Amino acid sequence: MGCGYEYRFYDGRMAHELAQKRKVESREGIDVTPEELEAMRSIVRPLIKKGQSPEVIWATHAGELPVCLSTFYRYVEMGVFGDIIGLDLPKKVRFKPRKRRADETPIPRHDLEGRVYKDFEALPDDKKMDAVEMDCVVGRRGEVQAILTLLFRRFRFQLMLFLPKHNQEEVGKALDMVERLIGLREFKRLFGVILTDRGSEFLDYGVIEKSCTSRGSRCRVYYCDPMKSGQKGSCEKNHVELRKVIPKGSSFAKLTPAKLSVVCSHVNSYGRPQFGGASPLQLASQIVPAELLDGLSIGLVPAEEVMMKPGLIEL
Incomplete structure (x- = not known):
């Protein structure tokens, strides 16, 4: 009496193809409900329209979003959101290497004896980490106004x-104003070591170091090597955030301290x-005296209201 079950034969190639097909089909589409998708759009879209990057949005709202950052980018590429496209996302900034002019000569080293970058590098690590990086941001060619920036290395806070x-x-007058707001003792604590480049506006270190409230000094300034502004790279990198609001080439003719306080607060x-x-x-x-923040009208802007695009202020 023979077996009543059907005969079945195994085909390894066909089995592999079926398994691959199921694997692909299981990953097609989107793995969120329509309600979750709409909730994610309501959080993300307004912040992206204000110039905030997806990385920052996910860092501050990760607990409210149903997918990870990489999945969000994939959904954008798939056109899932419709009203959020790749062009809405902040672009990566590319830097071109600066070219040295043929007629440009470096400042002689002996003019800055004891204040060059090798002297800064010789400082203890904690002093270098607590140093403030100083720079200037300029407007259109020929304009006289500028923005003095002071960046605290440890927590990336940048005064403008x-x-x-x-x-x-x-x-010198700008630093005098800061000293009068917080006092000499606090100035020495916060700005005791300043690292800057060799721009002509910074080369009179006596103006920078001399206290306006006493006969002594208030800080020690060090200078990057010629054509090596990257030695204060944190400051240079943070200017990218400032330039999102005030693009390079903008006129500073209508810029005022009050408008700059708004920019400083948002950035x-x-x-x-x-x-x-x-x-x-x-x-x-938690570290900077309230007198400094209040005196410069700098205040915390809620994350949902931060604007990182031109139009925040009128220029």
Whole structure:
């Protein structure tokens, strides 16, 4: 009496093809409900329209979003959102290497004896980490106004001070204002070591170092090597955030201290992924005296209201 079951034969190639087909089909489409998708759009779209990057949005709202950052980018490529496209996402900034002019000569080393970059590198690690990087941001060619920036290395908080003229005297006046707001003792604690480049507005270190409230000094300034502004790279990199609001080539003719305070507040309230989504201003408020923030009208902007695009202020 024979077996009543059907005969079956195994085909390894066909089995492999079927398994691959199931694997692909299981990953097609999107793995969220329509309600979750709409909730994600309502959170993400307004912040992207304000110039915030997906990295920052996910750092501050990860618990409210149903997918990870890489899946969001995949959904954008698939056109799932419709009203959010790749062009809405902030572009990567590319830097071109600076070219040295043929007629440009470096400042003689002996003019800055004891204040060159090798002297800065010889400082203890904690002093270097607590150093403030100083630079200037300029407007259109030929304009005299500028922005003095002072960046705290440890928590990426960057002060922005308006300079009516881009020169040594106005740099000194801006630092004098900061000293009067917080006092000499606090100035030494926060700005005791300053690292800057060899721009002409910074070369009179006496103006920078001399206290305006006593006969002594208030800080020690060090200079990067010629054509090596990358030695204060944190400051240069943070200017990218400032330039999102005030693009390169913008006129500073209508810029005022009040408008700059608004820009400073928004840029420093912008969350940073390296700090787990916390903003530089949130970290700075625990260290920087309130007299400085209040005196410069710098305040924390809620994450949902941060604007990182031109149009934040009128220029």
